Amino acid sequence: MKDALNMKIESMTLTGTGIPSGKAGVWCFLASEITVFGGLIGSYLVVRLGSGGWPEASAHLSFSLALFNTLVLLTSSMTMVLAFDAVEKGDSKKLRTFLFLTILLGLVFLGVKAFEYAGKLAHGFTPGAGVFWSFYYGMTGLHALHVLAGVIVNIILFMEALGNALKPNEHRVELAGLYWHFVDIVWIFLFPLLYLT
Amino acid sequence: MLSWLPENISTYGGDIDSLMYHIYYITGVWFLLTYGVIIVFLLRYRRQEGQKAAYVRGDSLTQASWLLVPLLIVLALDLWIDFQGSEVWAKIKIDAPSSDLLVGVTGKQFNWEIAYPGPDGKLGTADDLEMENELHVPVNKVVHVILRSKDVIHSFFLPNLRLKQDVMPGRTIEAWFEATKPGRYPLPCAELCGFGHSGMEGSLIVHSLDEYEKWVQKNWPNKP
Amino acid sequence: MSNILGDVTQGTHPEKKGFWRTYVFSTDHKVIAKQYLALSLFWAVLGGFTAYLIRWQLAHPETAAPGAGWIPEPFMYEGVVPPEFYNVLITMHGTIMVFFVAMPLLLAVFGNYLIPLMIGARDMAFPRLNMLSVWVFALASLVLLISLFVPGGAASAGWTGYPPLSARAIYTGVNWGMNLWIVAIALEFAAFLMGGINFLTTTLNMRAPGMTLFRLPLIVWMQITAGVVFMLSVGPLIAGAVMLLLDRVIGTTFYVPEGGGQPLLWQHLFWFFGHPEVYVILLPALGIILEILPVFSRKPIFGYRPIIYSTIVAGILSFIVWAHHQYVSGIDPRLAMPFSITTILISVPFALIVFAMIATLWKGSISFPTPMLFALGTLGVFLIGGLTGIFVGSAPVDIYFHDTYFVVAHFHYTLFSAVFFGGFAGLYFWFPKMFGRMMNETLGKIHFVLTFILFNTTFFPMFFLGVGGMMRRIANPMQYEFLQPLQPINVFITGSANLLLISQGIFAINFFWSLFRGRIAGPNPWQANTLEWSTSSPPPHENFHKIPTVYRGPYEYSSPETAEDWLPQNQLGLEEVKK
Ligand code: HEM
Ligand SMILES: [Cu+2]
């Protein structure tokens, strides 16, 4: 008991930045994630600027599906913010609702994506059908994996929230939110790059 | 060390070599100076009974100048090397002279395919001649090389000409040289290209002008 | 203490844990450092063995390498290295040495062990993430090992894996070996990303009272700079590796020109990471020297702050030099000069650090135990690596030297000095802290002298080979008429490389002997100032009985404030006592 007290005092006198470590860690992680997608998007631009014949290929993409998906993700970012807001207000019922909505929207996004892939594959636009399709599947696929990871994180939080196990660790909702917004922002870049040009 | 360089037989090889020598002397002097200073310090200031080290933290400006002055010298030498380098680089890579002759070189696992344009001077026409691994050129003529690859990356390396250029599948890259001495010279591949990389080698045959004329006669007997 | 996500869990001193939780699935940064040490030494032996086979083949092509007869057929034929396997050997040698020896040894071992101890923390900010990191690294090791044995053979496109050679199995005949190689490297990156996040967050947030940023030991600065440089440079290569794997597995055409792809793209992504990576390796090694020099010169580091600024400048510059690996690759020739300038400019911050090291010796009171010898050796060897870098950094000169043994000599002078001279310096220096016992001095000195001489006789002649035009990555120089006159050099190099490898046995003997029989070290055998020496050797779980308070910078040796010639960071000085 005395030890615990000492450690508490210690942890208060540590020299630090004042940013909670968890948050600092997530920011570091996101910084390197940015460079992953930065590298991918940069590669896409470089290859694209160095060759012709792209607009035809991208014309085969379904703009409306992608627009729908964009709206889905944007809405999910909003529900994520509301979930965090519920944490701040201590409203665990609202927390559960908004986490659930976020998960649902993430799954909708993935479902639409799968539908889109199936359609493209059925028309013979496989990943090997040319470098545009390589980038299309590579970029959206890596992004979809990130969405999936985010959904899983949210499901874990949701399960914990159901059993009240989340109470002491509620700041995790904020960390998951940071990640979720990041994934959302990546899509905001991919959407115009692939579908609009 | 630099005496191991193979004989230079190109018009620009001398520029590369002399740049190399400049860097060699500069770095050589730095090497001797730094090693000298380190060794002197180690001997002079080795631990001795009853002697305490000086408390010098190097944060006052006079002390920091001990770092800054040599640093400025390094910077000046660096810029000088860069300056010289950019002249040589421009000569070789940017201001290529107009060519007397065109040759196509295509790398493939694990050979060089050499294409000669023939009398019409154009590659890809009916009078082209293909050879494996033998690059025939006349002395004292500017030769333009059109580099391509059929499979993976290779690297077109002419040690005696101080010329090296990767060949890249899907692209056409140009290089040029002017050989100054007749003879037979190695033309290895310098980029790992598979299990037969080691041993992928052709030769450059530099002919004197009349010999070259004969070689052309032999290969295009009914040249107009 | 806090778990992965930084939740505060008020742990007390640990409950007694079983063998598994203490030595295997431990979250203690000191245990994790030792696990990394064991893995990296294992890989160093394997990497050394590949070097032996490479060297034997180069000096005595197509003859049986003594002691390699046991390697079975698809790899070797009664001790003879076939050309396909030679390519596997160089690929594995490079991959192992850079990703599985250099990074774990210099970053993971020293970073993990020292950062919490030196900043006065009980552990890393995320101990469980730390444990995950070492296990992911172990998994990466396993995958790389498995990749050696799958049908079709192991990766053989060089450690740089340039496509299209690496992008389609038809070009090498290698199928799953190459895929697993990519996976192994990706896992290794993941492990070090976790490490980097931990290093940075820990240093930012967990410092003991009084440990301001400008009181941090320089090695901590170097480690976190290396960590940040790694985190920001590896992303594009991760993307690039995903693309390469997709090219191989599902037939995309990112790097395949027939499908509109760009082989050169990989080279940009690879070297955008690859060049910073050499600083990721170098900086911790410089940090080790910077810790050792003041202790054995009994003098403060000369120019503590300028060194920190130089480190940061070098870290930034390292992001804009990558195309110097591509002068002859077919990039726009107008790009070469800007990259040549940044490349040669990056010598400026490193020159400053070297000058600061030399100035630290000036008017010191220098003694020469083994760690100091290796520290000075690192400096001496690295200097040659740095100076020869000016040759290859100059674009026109690199036209000739690119892909020759000049480059091989150059990067071994930089990498070997960092990894082995630097690594040994650090191990000899911190061994007493890690294991509580001293290493044997006599054996250590013999080890140093042999390593220093044999290193130079092995690698200096490679400059001659490069000047003579010998290409790297060729399995048999005797196939080339113009290289045959150079063959005696190759024979000589192989002779001294073999002796160099054998002489590392002295270290192994010393290491294991000292582990059990070495003289008991006591908390502070070198009379050093930094915090790790203020606790017992080895430190207890959670490092300190009481978190120390820091009053001054790390290098207050021979300060006029005391009669002693050292003044620990956590010792009350005259001024504090007066207060
Ligand atoms: C006794 C020790 C060593 C010896 C004798 C040795 C020898 C060699 C040789 C001869 C090559 C050129 C192979 C070729 O191009 O055909 C090579 C390549 C290489 N070495 Fe070492 N080496 C040693 C230690 C190290 C260390 C400590 C490192 C780095 C930490 C290292 C990193 C590399 C790398 C990255 C390559 C390039 C591989 C490639 O071309 O893909 N080596 N080594
Ligand atoms: Cu080749």
Ligand SMILES: [Cu+2]
């Ligand atoms: Cu570099």
